[in-house]
Amino acid sequence: MLMKDLFKKPGNKLESDEQKPKTPSIPDELCVSCPSCSKAVFKAELNESFGVCPSCGHYFKIGARARIDMIADKKSFVEHDAKLTSTNPLAFPEYDEKLEKAKKESKEREAVVTGVCRIGGYPCALFVMEPRFIMGSMGRIVGEKITRLFEYATKKSLPVVGFTVSGGARMQEGILSLLQMAKVSGAVKYHSDAGNLYVAVLTNPTTGGVTASFAMQGDIIIAEPGALIGFAGPRVIEQTILQKLPPNFQRAEYLLQTGFIDGIVERKDQKDYIARILKLHSRGVS
Amino acid sequence: MFSKILIANRGEIAVRIIRACKEMGVATVAVYSEADRNAMHVGLADESYCIGPALLKYSYLNMGAILTVAVASGAQAIHPGYGLLSENPKFAALCEQCGINFIGPSSDTIAKMGDKNQARVTMKNAGVPVIPGSELIKDAAQAKEEAKKIGYPVMLKARSGGGGRGIRIVKSEDEMESAFLTAAAEARSAFGDGEVYIEKYLSPVKHIEVQFICDKHGNVVCLGERECSVQRKNQKIIEESPSPFVTPKIRNALYEATRTAAKTVGYTGVGTIEFLFDKDKNFYFMEMNTRLQVEHPVTEMVTGIDLVKWQIRAAAGIKLDFNEKNTPVRGHAIECRINAEDPLDNFKPSCGKVELLLIPGGPWVRFDTAIYQGYEIPPFYDSMIGKLIVYAKTREEAIRKMRAALCELVVEGVHTNIDLHLNILSDPEFESGAYTTDFLSRKDYL
Numbered sequence A: 001m002l003m004k005d006l007f008k009k010p011g012n013k014l015e016s017d018e019q020k021p022k023t024p025s026i027p028d029e030l031c032v033s034c035p036s037c038s039k040a041v042f043k044a045e046l047n048e049s050f051g052v053c054p055s056c057g058h059y060f061k062i063g064a065r066a067r068i069d070m071i072a073d074k075k076s077f078v079e080h081d082a083k084l085t086s087t088n089p090l091a092f093p094e095y096d097e098k099l100e101k102a103k104k105e106s107k108e109r110e111a112v113v114t115g116v117c118r119i120g121g122y123p124c125a126l127f128v129m130e131p132r133f134i135m136g137s138m139g140r141i142v143g144e145k146i147t148r149l150f151e152y153a154t155k156k157s158l159p160v161v162g163f164t165v166s167g168g169a170r171m172q173e174g175i176l177s178l179l180q181m182a183k184v185s186g187a188v189k190y191h192s193d194a195g196n197l198y199v200a201v202l203t204n205p206t207t208g209g210v211t212a213s214f215a216m217q218g219d220i221i222i223a224e225p226g227a228l229i230g231f232a233g234p235r236v237i238e239q240t241i242l243q244k245l246p247p248n249f250q251r252a253e254y255l256l257q258t259g260f261i262d263g264i265v266e267r268k269d270q271k272d273y274i275a276r277i278l279k280l281h282s283r284g285v286s
Numbered sequence B: 001m002f003s004k005i006l007i008a009n010r011g012e013i014a015v016r017i018i019r020a021c022k023e024m025g026v027a028t029v030a031v032y033s034e035a036d037r038n039a040m041h042v043g044l045a046d047e048s049y050c051i052g053p054a055l056l057k058y059s060y061l062n063m064g065a066i067l068t069v070a071v072a073s074g075a076q077a078i079h080p081g082y083g084l085l086s087e088n089p090k091f092a093a094l095c096e097q098c099g100i101n102f103i104g105p106s107s108d109t110i111a112k113m114g115d116k117n118q119a120r121v122t123m124k125n126a127g128v129p130v131i132p133g134s135e136l137i138k139d140a141a142q143a144k145e146e147a148k149k150i151g152y153p154v155m156l157k158a159r160s161g162g163g164g165r166g167i168r169i170v171k172s173e174d175e176m177e178s179a180f181l182t183a184a185a186e187a188r189s190a191f192g193d194g195e196v197y198i199e200k201y202l203s204p205v206k207h208i209e210v211q212f213i214c215d216k217h218g219n220v221v222c223l224g225e226r227e228c229s230v231q232r233k234n235q236k237i238i239e240e241s242p243s244p245f246v247t248p249k250i251r252n253a254l255y256e257a258t259r260t261a262a263k264t265v266g267y268t269g270v271g272t273i274e275f276l277f278d279k280d281k282n283f284y285f286m287e288m289n290t291r292l293q294v295e296h297p298v299t300e301m302v303t304g305i306d307l308v309k310w311q312i313r314a315a316a317g318i319k320l321d322f323n324e325k326n327t328p329v330r331g332h333a334i335e336c337r338i339n340a341e342d343p344l345d346n347f348k349p350s351c352g353k354v355e356l357l358l359i360p361g362g363p364w365v366r367f368d369t370a371i372y373q374g375y376e377i378p379p380f381y382d383s384m385i386g387k388l389i390v391y392a393k394t395r396e397e398a399i400r401k402m403r404a405a406l407c408e409l410v411v412e413g414v415h416t417n418i419d420l421h422l423n424i425l426s427d428p429e430f431e432s433g434a435y436t437t438d439f440l441s442r443k444d445y446l
Helices: A043-048 A064-071 A095-106 A140-156 A171-193 A234-241 A252-257 A267-280 B011-024 B040-044 B063-073 B089-097 B107-114 B116-125 B140-150 B173-191 B248-264 B296-303 B307-315 B395-408 B418-425 B428-432
Strands: A031-033 A040-042 A078-080 A112-119 A122-129 A160-166 A198-206 A220-223 B004-007 B027-033 B047-052 B077-079 B133-136 B154-162 B165-170 B196-200 B206-214 B220-232 B235-241 B269-277 B283-289 B332-339 B356-358 B365-369 B384-392 B410-412
Touching: A031 A043, A040 A043, A040 B063, A043 B089, A064 A112, A064 A122, A064 A160, A064 A267, A078 A140, A112 A140, A112 A267, A122 A140, A122 A267, A140 A160, A140 A171, A171 A198, A198 A267, A220 A252, A220 A267, B004 B011, B004 B063, B011 B027, B011 B040, B011 B307, B011 B365, B011 B384, B027 B040, B027 B063, B040 B047, B047 B063, B063 B089, B077 B307, B089 B107, B107 B116, B116 B133, B116 B154, B116 B196, B116 B248, B116 B283, B133 B140, B140 B154, B140 B173, B140 B196, B154 B173, B165 B173, B173 B196, B206 B248, B206 B283, B206 B307, B220 B248, B220 B296, B235 B296, B235 B418, B248 B269, B248 B283, B269 B307, B296 B307, B296 B332, B296 B365, B296 B384, B332 B395, B332 B418, B384 B395, B395 B418, B418 B428
Parallel strands: A122 A160, A160 A198, A198 A220, B004 B027, B004 B077, B027 B047
Antiparallel strands: A031 A040, A078 A112, A112 A122, B133 B196, B154 B165, B154 B196, B206 B220, B206 B269, B220 B235, B235 B332, B269 B283, B332 B384, B356 B410, B365 B384
């Protein structure tokens, strides 16, 4: 064992002038703490691993734009209805402030981004929900944008690929938001009747009115590993039916086992997977 | 000058850097793993902090922990040594983001030179001779086509490989398809990047490298070459400077290529360009090492320049006070890497307690190490436990001095390769100076 004070200090003075003291610091935006394993993860590393924790595999929520970059071919995404944004039709208390805050945090005007793009060279219509905008909740504008996207895709005979993340219908818009479930479902039906493909990708969490409508209406439904997918939350159900729920209840793996979804696809493989589905359904067009 | 530096390394190189800092009056911060509590660098530094368990990925490669210690201890710069994080562009970029000086070139230069294919293309465009080769290869058919153009035998090389790893030799077209598929798969699993390219396979070759240093004022100084052709499985064992093979005319051409390469990438700090020489004395760029090299002491001995101190000074923005004219290569230096391994048992790494340690002395004999008597060599890290370096006026005298010094070096308790070095130094082929990289593979004393 080497004792700390074994060596004497030479006492040499600094050989030339000291540099202007630049205090090193770790900028806040440099790393994040993983909510699952609590380890510090560098953001650059997280971006490279598609928002999956390199040490424990936890899926971080990722914003709509980052997801579009991940899925769509480079520079192929053209946004639709970018200017549509919610108002407060019922004069719901504090909703205006909530909307302002959501816009600031997410840098988006609404909880869904819609448009057209190419995936692996195959054209499609794409909608991606934004978790930082009031937890991807569905209000009138979310419903309207997705409806318009399906109508556009029907007209142009395009497949639709949709990424859902949502806490459900937006309560601040009351019955108007619940109405969106029927409206979007109608547009999905017309799109489907015209022989077009709809691929839904459910990410953590997809719940409430979104699950009860367009999230579960895909011809092919895939989910991210471990995603919570359900209508009411597990605690509410347990308290209502007074029964213990099976482990993994409402998780993607359980839903796959019980036949509600068609597959679980890791984030890094999603682009190739979706491109393959689009290719199979492209009717020879690319 | 920096008033405090964190050394993100262990072993002899950490000790070497701490020594330079002590002479310069710079305070030092050591980091160490749980297995290195009793390591020399821990005791020698002014402050030391444990950063994680023994395995490299949890400690010496744990960027978050190292940066946290740097920030908390107020270190202005990080010296990465060699290996570990020294050529990791992500780490260099993180240092830049945290306002810490990374003692080395910019993250951008490291990334550019770390991509072996991009480095080749950059050098080729700058007019530095490169080994005839291809761009990145898409499939086996293209591999065959390119190899035909270049002429067999060829090498399949991983873009992200290095240190002799990720290389496959293909002798004929029949072998190409399976070689391409396995090389790409291997590269993908070893480096996370399956891209490969083809290069002409040259054999026999000499491995000769040029040491250079650049300050932040546009000065580039070449500090002689090192002959590193004594290798086992692509790992250098003995290095010497100057190379017995290099004439003043060749040296001038090497310096010219080195200066061009350094200026092309906007280099700062110390760096090395490795060249391959074929039997007709043609030389080709192999790769640029954007860090201090293990074998830097031979250059220090023949030039009188303390490379570590000047590396730190250059990072602090101090102008070089020497040039090639007033820093000629004088005399001859040889370095033997002393590894704790058993050459009689397939070079199996050897660890355990150093029961007795006697270090040779006398004029111009230097032993860079971090072991001491009673030290327990941990099993987790590189097997190199020291570097024995000698200097003399002529090559012949340097070889005699090295033989004498090796006989005086006693390390008991672990196996070492000291006897192997003695065999090599007495080999007429080594003595002639004409040896090539396949030298050791042909010897029966191995």
